[in-house]
Amino acid sequence: MSRRPLIFAAGVAPIYADRAKGSHIWDVDGGEYLDFGMSVSACILGYADDVVNDAVRAQLDRGVMYSLNHPAELELAELLCQTIPCAEMVRYAKGGGEACAIAVRIARGVTGRDKVLFCGYHGWHDWYLAANLDPASLDSHLFPGIDPIGVPRGLAGTAIPFPHGDLLALERAIDLHASDVACVIMEPMRSTESPPEYLRAVRALTEKRGIILIFDEVTTGFRHAPGGVEEFLGVVPDMATFAKSLSNGFAMGAVVGRRAVMEPAARMFISSTNWSDLVGIVAAITTLKEIRRRNVPALLRDFGERLMAGWNQVAGEVGIAARMYGTPQWPLIEFTPPVESSQEAAGAGRSDSVVGGGPSLARKLAALFAQEMAHRGILFNTHPVHSAAHNDSDLDRTLTATHDALTIVRDALHAGRIDDVLKVTLDPPVFRRLVQ
Numbered sequence: 295m296s297r298r299p300l301i302f303a304a305g306v307a308p309i310y311a312d313r314a315k316g317s318h319i320w321d322v323d324g325g326e327y328l329d330f331g332m333s334v335s336a337c338i339l340g341y342a343d344d345v346v347n348d349a350v351r352a353q354l355d356r357g358v359m360y361s362l363n364h365p366a367e368l369e370l371a372e373l374l375c376q377t378i379p380c381a382e383m384v385r386y387a388k389g390g391g392e393a394c395a396i397a398v399r400i401a402r403g404v405t406g407r408d409k410v411l412f413c414g415y416h417g418w419h420d421w422y423l424a425a426n427l428d429p430a431s432l433d434s435h436l437f438p439g440i441d442p443i444g445v446p447r448g449l450a451g452t453a454i455p456f457p458h459g460d461l462l463a464l465e466r467a468i469d470l471h472a473s474d475v476a477c478v479i480m481e482p483m484r485s486t487e488s489p490p491e492y493l494r495a496v497r498a499l500t501e502k503r504g505i506i507l508i509f510d511e512v513t514t515g516f517r518h519a520p521g522g523v524e525e526f527l528g529v530v531p532d533m534a535t536f537a538k539s540l541s542n543g544f545a546m547g548a549v550v551g552r553r554a555v556m557e558p559a560a561r562m563f564i565s566s567t568n569w570s571d572l573v574g575i576v577a578a579i580t581t582l583k584e585i586r587r588r589n590v591p592a593l594l595r596d597f598g599e600r601l602m603a604g605w606n607q608v609a610g611e612v613g614i615a616a617r618m619y620g621t622p623q624w625p626l627i628e629f630t631p632p633v634e635s636s637q638e639a640a641g642a643g644r645s646d647s648v649v650g651g652g653p654s655l656a657r658k659l660a661a662l663f664a665q666e667m668a669h670r671g672i673l674f675n676t677h678p679v680h681s682a683a684h685n686d687s688d689l690d691r692t693l694t695a696t697h698d699a700l701t702i703v704r705d706a707l708h709a710g711r712i713d714d715v716l717k718v719t720l721d722p723p724v725f726r727r728l729v730q
């Protein structure tokens with residue numbers, strides 16, 4: 295889903311990659327692109343980072359899995375415990391969805407309760423998709439149309455979404471399911487900063503009710519602080535899950551948490567051969583050290599601030615109703631064209647909206663912008679992801695292309711010719727999240 299051609303500009307942007315380095319990616323036809331996807335945000339240091347790759351290469355020659363444990367497994371655990379506020383004990387995984395499934399299993403095991411209240415996206419596993427057994431709760435929470443084929447019907451009613459930012463709604467959900475709730479698992483924030491007081495209130499509420507609080511930091515990762523959002527906002531959950539940027543694109547995940555909730559996991563059957571794979575572990579140790587050494591959160595903030603300021607200035611100069619907003623570590627773009635009809639009015643403010651069964655004008659403008667950026671060798675959509683490898687010349691190139699692309703969008707809009715110049719394929723919005 296995350297790499298489908300429609301993510302950038304289907305029909306214009308390339309589909310298959312051949313190689314990538316730093317902030318750049320080459321397609322199978324030899325075309326070079328500046329990438330603002332960074333492998334679904336996993337490559338926080340940039341593609342094929344020399345330091346991480348050297349460490350992994352050195353490990354390859356010594357073997358990557360043994361019949362015995364390896365001290366690097368402990369080294370990573372200690373590093374995570376030193377870095378992440380809630381971390382006193384650690385479990386490994388190979389990806390984000392898996393880490394969330396482990397965390398939920400542990401929470402259920404510790405509390406002896408079945409129900410999970412969640413907010414955001416947490417992967418493909420049965421516990422999560424159970425939300426769609428009856429009724430299809432993910433339709434409004436995440437995106438419509440996920441058929442929970444293969445998910446046991448017996449899980450109906452065990453996974454219940456709650457909206458981000460609405461403390462009363464969470465309180466009501468907890469009251470409704472009373473003593474059956476094992477945990478609250480949530481993306482603490484994404485592109486727009488959660489007010490710390492909201493997360494503090496969630497923390498206090500879950501603590502009061504004896505419910506385990508899990509922050510899913512798979513995507514926020516280490517973009518805001520070396521210790522994750524919990525360090526950035528100063529709200530400490532019972533457990534947290536990490537993957538993606540943990541290992542700069544190598545397969546790795548981790549569940550970390552307080553000793554009181556993690557220790558009982560030793561009595562639960564949670565085990566896999568590949569969790570000890572030293573490629574992922576060495577990549578994670580090296581990535582975590584590099585994030586700190588290079589002060590990656592500050593680099594991401596600085597680049598993002600200049601990108602946002604530059605982009606908004608260009609949009610103003612071109613004279614188009616569009617803005618880049620959100621956190622500099624993970625900005626968003628929104629086109630707000632003049633309302634042309636009541637149909638468009640409903641979706642004009644959202645670049646991902648569908649109106650009356652077809653894409654809204656705002657979505658078409660966003661798609662045309664992505665199309666023109668792709669024509670200029672830049673993979674860029676309404677939620678661009680930059681890395682520590684994005685540099686000043688990347689920024690200049692992006693803003694120059696933005697000027698040209700937005701000018702084309704503006705002219706097409708004024709001439710009423712959007713449909714004529716739009717060559718990309720548009721599908722219904724797939725990935726709408728409550729936590730942006």
Ligand SMILES: Cc1ncc(COP(=O)(O)O)c(C=O)c1O
Nearest residue numbers: 389390391415416417510512513
């Ligand atoms: C917040 C969050 N949790 C979990 C996942 C699932 O991670 P993975 O794709 O590594 O299984 C994702 C992936 O996008 C995510 O954004």
